[in-house]
Amino acid sequence: MKLLDKQKYENWQIGDTFALKLEEVDRYLLLILYGTPYATSCDVRCKFRAKITKDEYLPKTKEKIDALEFIKVDFIHFYERYLPLKGGETYAECVERQLQKKYYPDEYDYLYYYLFEVELLKRSRVYKELIYLGNFNINSSIDDYTNGNEQLFFLKELKDELYKCYTNYNLRESSVYNMKNHAEIEKNSFVTLDLMINMPSMEELWKMYGHIIKKEKKKKRDTLTKVK
Secondary structure, three states: OOHHHHHOHHHOOOOEEEEEEEOOOOEEEEEEEEEEEEEOOOOEEEEEEEEEOOOOOOOOOHHHHHOOEEOOOEEEEHHHOOOOOOOOOOHHHHHHHOOOOOOOOOOOOEEEEOOEEEEEOOOOHHHHHOEEEEEOOOOOOOOEOOOOOOEEEEHHHHHHHHHHHHHHHHOOOOHHHOHHHHHHHHHHHHHHHHHHHOOOOHHHHHHHHHHHHHHHHHHHHHHHHHHO
């Protein structure tokens, strides 16, 4: 396949690795495709993880790419690691479902997202900026946290947003590392944890509020009947 074809997302395959030049700092972002483009009801998206070079030189081998740092794109407190609960399950059931899963919080008890989604466009100058490096099997970071709620970036803002994530979380320039803010995040996360632990089951919720729901549904049906 010609390199030019890789400027079309229809030709992308898992493992395809691209570089984008960060002109201001004379470094490169590496975009590693972990999910082929797919259509939603209103757009086309795909999933990447990103790395950043240490200097102006592009890596050409898997070994050199492996040695580079992954970019952290978001965080969640360790207390909230089981979010979101699957529909209808209790906190205890959620814990049981994920017993084998390992977590690697840092000293702030933060877990980090590396996987993110990009909303693609049919046409964009960004495609012409992409430098195709090849197809590589690059493993994710050992502390990679995922829960199905990936950060979404728009293609035209991707470079700026990823570099901001890098300075915020990799270089720890974000205010979330401030002692006061960290204490507030921890407190709010504990409140969320307490709510999850004490949340009634769906059966209990139905016993508590089922009669109200039935009443509201009947009221709606009666209103629609009158309108007809």
